[in-house]
Amino acid sequence: MFDAMIYRGNGIVAIATINKGNKKTGQVVGLTIAPESTWQEMQAFKGGSLARGAAYTRSVKPQIETVCGSCPFIATGKCYVQHNAQTASQPAANLARAIETCEGFDADAWRLTLTLAKRYRIDRVRSAVAGDLAALPADVALAILEIAKRRGFRMLGYTHEAQAVHLQSTHMLSVHSEAEARRAIALGWRVFLVGDPLATRVPAGFMICPSSDESIALRGRGLPCHACGACDGARRDDDRRSSVFVVRHGGGDSSRKRAAKKRNGNVAIEVLSASRRVVG
Numbered sequence: 493m494f495d496a497m498i499y500r501g502n503g504i505v506a507i508a509t510i511n512k513g514n515k516k517t518g519q520v521v522g523l524t525i526a527p528e529s530t531w532q533e534m535q536a537f538k539g540g541s542l543a544r545g546a547a548y549t550r551s552v553k554p555q556i557e558t559v560c561g562s563c564p565f566i567a568t569g570k571c572y573v574q575h576n577a578q579t580a581s582q583p584a585a586n587l588a589r590a591i592e593t594c595e596g597f598d599a600d601a602w603r604l605t606l607t608l609a610k611r612y613r614i615d616r617v618r619s620a621v622a623g624d625l626a627a628l629p630a631d632v633a634l635a636i637l638e639i640a641k642r643r644g645f646r647m648l649g650y651t652h653e654a655q656a657v658h659l660q661s662t663h664m665l666s667v668h669s670e671a672e673a674r675r676a677i678a679l680g681w682r683v684f685l686v687g688d689p690l691a692t693r694v695p696a697g698f699m700i701c702p703s704s705d706e707s708i709a710l711r712g713r714g715l716p717c718h719a720c721g722a723c724d725g726a727r728r729d730d731d732r733r734s735s736v737f738v739v740r741h742g743g744g745d746s747s748r749k750r751a752a753k754k755r756n757g758n759v760a761i762e763v764l765s766a767s768r769r770v771v772g
């Protein structure tokens with residue numbers, strides 16, 4: 493376990509963490525982008541993991557736009573990290589353990605983190621455990637990405653900011669409708685489309701996230717992110733790889749699914765090929 497503050501400025505901190513990761517991501521270097529005042533509160537917090545997660549969500553709430561930009565989950569309150577004390581206990585712990593501080597971008601702390609990660613055979617950076625890398629100045633974000641790339645790391649990156657084109661080659665644009673997805677793809681993004689929890693079809697030209705419950709139900713096995721690696725942006729203008737589709741799992745979605753299953757039988761996903769033939 494290792495945590496380092498790699499950026500502090502404009503009231504925001506970025507913390508890099510090496511830990512076991514979770515079942516979905518596997519082992520990665522995780523970036524946590526948070527308000528500086530939340531970092532200070534987590535440093536001072538005395539209490540258990542769940543209570544710290546709850547304190548984190550309360551602290552982030554009034555200033556969430558500073559780190560999550562225009563994410564639509566801010567308004568709906570359905571972010572599985574920023575609105576859920578249990579999940580928030582992970583970024584809260586990352587902030588609590590990052591004791592050393594810095595001013596601006598600390599390239600040495602970032603290099604040290606990556607060097608240590610290599611010793612554990614970790615070669616992916618998750619952006620982000622919480623928050624959005626687009627909240628950092630573009631030159632800082634690009635320096636973080638360039639150092640990681642030079643050291644052989646690949647990204648698992650997600651942003652909600654379509655205007656953050658400097659992240660296009662490393663991050664997926666998170667979108668919430670097929671129309672939004674098609675517009676973003678036309679602008680050069682690969683996208684991570686978070687679909688309705690009751691969706692029964694994967695849009696043509698998309699792959700279903702192999703670590704999702706729906707994919708596991710379809711194929712009988714799953715793949716963690718570090719082994720899949722599909723969410724690393726659009727490598728070049730002519731990157732023809734599929735974008736990714738996943739069914740939303742936010743607050744209340746599981747009960748909606750259970751209710752629909754009771755009403756209609758199984759809520760199953762069908763995978764369509766480009767010719768709209770059912771292939772899975």
Ligand code: SF4
Nearest residue numbers: 701703717720722723
């Ligand atoms: S598509 Fe692959 S990399 Fe992206 S979230 Fe799913 S498992 Fe992870």
